Amino acid sequence: xxxxxxxxxxxxxxxxxxxxxxxxxxxxxxxxxxxxxxxxxxxxxxxxxxxxxxxxxxxxxxxxxxxxxxxxxxxxxxxxxxxxxxxxxxxxxxxxxxxxxxxxxxxxxxxxxxxxxxxxxxxxxxxxxxxxxxxxxxxxxxxxxxxxxxxxxxxxxxxxxxxxxxxxxxxxxxxxxxxxxxxxxxxxxxxxxxxxxxxxxxxxxxxxxxxxxxxxxxxxxxxxxxxxxxxxxxxxxxxxxxxxxxxxxxxxxxxxxxxxxxxxxxxxxxxxxxxxxxxxxxxxxxxxxxxxxxxxxxxxxxxxxxxxxxxxxxxxxxxxxxxxxxxxxxxxxxxxxxxxxxxxxxxxxxxxxxxxxxxxxxxxxxxxxxxxxxxxxxxxxxxxxxxxxxxxxxxxxxxxxxxxxxxxxxxxxxxxxxxxxxxxxxxxxxxxxxxxxxxxxxxxxxxx
Numbered sequence: 001x002x003x004x005x006x007x008x009x010x011x012x013x014x015x016x017x018x019x020x021x022x023x024x025x026x027x028x029x030x031x032x033x034x035x036x037x038x039x040x041x042x043x044x045x046x047x048x049x050x051x052x053x054x055x056x057x058x059x060x061x062x063x064x065x066x067x068x069x070x071x072x073x074x075x076x077x078x079x080x081x082x083x084x085x086x087x088x089x090x091x092x093x094x095x096x097x098x099x100x101x102x103x104x105x106x107x108x109x110x111x112x113x114x115x116x117x118x119x120x121x122x123x124x125x126x127x128x129x130x131x132x133x134x135x136x137x138x139x140x141x142x143x144x145x146x147x148x149x150x151x152x153x154x155x156x157x158x159x160x161x162x163x164x165x166x167x168x169x170x171x172x173x174x175x176x177x178x179x180x181x182x183x184x185x186x187x188x189x190x191x192x193x194x195x196x197x198x199x200x201x202x203x204x205x206x207x208x209x210x211x212x213x214x215x216x217x218x219x220x221x222x223x224x225x226x227x228x229x230x231x232x233x234x235x236x237x238x239x240x241x242x243x244x245x246x247x248x249x250x251x252x253x254x255x256x257x258x259x260x261x262x263x264x265x266x267x268x269x270x271x272x273x274x275x276x277x278x279x280x281x282x283x284x285x286x287x288x289x290x291x292x293x294x295x296x297x298x299x300x301x302x303x304x305x306x307x308x309x310x311x312x313x314x315x316x317x318x319x320x321x322x323x324x325x326x327x328x329x330x331x332x333x334x335x336x337x338x339x340x341x342x343x344x345x346x347x348x349x350x351x352x353x354x355x356x357x358x359x360x361x362x363x364x365x366x367x368x369x370x371x372x373x374x375x376x377x378x379x380x381x382x383x384x385x386x387x388x389x390x391x392x393x394x395x396x397x398x399x400x401x402x403x404x405x406x407x408x409x410x411x412x413x414x415x416x417x418x419x420x421x422x423x424x425x426x427x428x429x430x431x432x433x434x435x436x437x438x439x440x441x442x443x444x445x446x447x448x
Contacts (some may be wrong), residue, residue, distance in 0.1 A: 028237045029153050029448055036145045036226050043145065046138045053131040060127040063120045066112030066294075074104045106314070107299035114294055117286025122279045129276045136265040136272070143265065143440075145225070150436055150446045152222045157238055157448075158429040159215035165421045166208040169414075172397075173201040176410065179401055186403075193407040200411055239448050246379055246431050253369040256442045260361055263443055267361065270354040277347035284343045287336030290328040297321045365441055372434035379427035382420060389413070389420040 025031075037043065078100045113120070180197045183189045219234050228234065261267055300317040302310055329336070393413040399405040432448070440446050 026235050026237050029150070029239075029446070032149050032153065032222065032226060033146055033446065036149060037142055039227055040141075040145055040225075041227065043138065043141045046134070046141050050131070050134040050138055053127070053134040057124070057127045057131055060120070060124040063113075063123070066110050068108070068110050071107045071109065072105065074102070077101045077103070101303060104302045105299065106301070107297060109297045110295065112294045114292045116291045117289030119283050119286045122283045122286070126276055126279045126283075129272050129279070133269050133272050133276075136269040139265040140269070146446050147437060147440065148225055149222070150440075150448075151433060152218055152225065153236075153448070154429050154433045154436070156215065156218045156222065156236060157241070157432075158425060159211060159218055160238055161425050161429075162422065163208065163211045163215060165418070165425065166204065166211045169418055170201070170204045170208050172414070173197075173204045176397070176400070176414075177201045180407075183401075183403060188403040189407065196407050196411070200414075241428075241432060241448065243383075243428075246428050247376055248435065250369065250372055250376075250435055251438055251442050253365060256369070256438055257362055257365050259443050260365060260441045261358065264361060264441070266357055267354075270350070270357045273350040274347070274354060277343065277350045280343040281340065281347060284336065284339040287329065287332065287339060290326055293325045293327070295321075295323045295325065365438070368434045368438045368441070372431055372438060375427050375431035375434060379424065379431055382424035382427050386417075386420040386424050389417040393417040 177194075177197045177200075180189060180194050184191065184194045219236070220230060223230055223234050298318070298320045300314045300319070302313040302317070308316065393416070396405050396410055396413040400407075400410045436446060436448065
């Protein structure tokens with residue numbers, strides 16, 4: 001009982017320490033990616049499939065060698081109504097007056113397929129190709145994880161900056177409302193104007209809460225992707241991204257595509273599927289070819305009624321056999337022909353799959369490039385709009401404080417400023433995300 005309690009305490013302590021480590025850890029983008037590559041369940045499953053393909057290769061190679069088996073059988077024969085009996089055991093005829101006799105046989109058998117139309121060799125090649133495809137599946141899953149984590153991380157950066165903007169907006173709204181209260185006491189503005197500013201403050205506070213909720217949701221998605229405990233806070237190290245980083249030169253769309261064609265695992269996997277389909281056609285054609293096999297065996301028998309001892313019986317009853325067989329298919333109910341036609345159709349399918357994969361890759365890269373380019377242009381426009389909106393709001397706000405501008409004019413300029421701020425960070429992080437993914441497709445590691 002004490003031992004069970006001790007084990008339970010140890011398990012709880014280990015779990016608590018693990019959760020504490022998660023809570024205290026400062027997660028960078030690189031940390032998130034490395035953790036996912038180590039712990040992600042789908043990736044682990046793909047690695048197990050890779051190990052299985054390794055075993056399939058070994059099994060295919062083993063088929064080139066002969067099979068060897070040992071067999072033995074033992075019989076008890078009782079003849080209750082026979083006084084005498086005669087049996088053949090090995091090379092002797094045994095007469096016995098015993099009603100019960102015991103016999104045994106021992107054999108060692110070997111079978112070896114010498115040639116079957118290169119089916120075994122083609123199978124080895126296919127299994128090796130399947131192993132390469134399994135490796136590429138692992139790489140493809142790793143790429144998918146990296147892209148998903150990068151996207152979530154950048155979304156978190158956007159949400160964090162959006163919160164900062166909304167906090168600033170709330171502070172401005174609160175200061176404006178407090179100044180409006182003074183103006184109302186002075187009789188410079190109406191009660192309706194004051195109520196309008198109070199409603200605007202409440203709306204800005206609501207938007208702040210919404211942006212904070214959005215950030216928590218992005219963090220939750222990241223924790224789920226990393227398969228971390230959802231109940232614990234995740235502390236992220238968010239890098240500062242300067243404006244110069246946003247406007248960095250984009251890589252050539254053509255260069256990215258050519259590099260991706262040569263390096264992306266999904267393209268390599270599609271090409272290997274074509275190779276496998278070719279091998280499947282060759283294997284199917286082997287159905288028209290003869291099969292040549294070699295067989296050999298050695299055996300002996302024993303009998304309890306023999307006058308010889310067990311060793312002598314084994315010696316004198318020993319016999320060896322070796323044989324060569326040829327099997328030539330004549331009519332197989334169209335099985336081979338059907339197999340060949342289906343293999344050729346599968347080959348056509350794999351070629352179409354490759355073309356489709358290339359098109360999807362080009363479409364993805366083209367979308368990333370155009371989105372990145374548009375985002376950069378929108379960022380430049382948003383910067384200009386933000387400067388003018390900030391200047392306009394400052395002027396109107398100052399005039400409002402002096403009682404020279406009404407509430408509608410103030411709120412209009414304030415909303416224009418907030419809109420310009422949000423447009424700026426949207427364009428900023430859209431440009432960063434798409435350029436980061438473009439560089440990743442061009443063979444670079446994901447970094448911010």
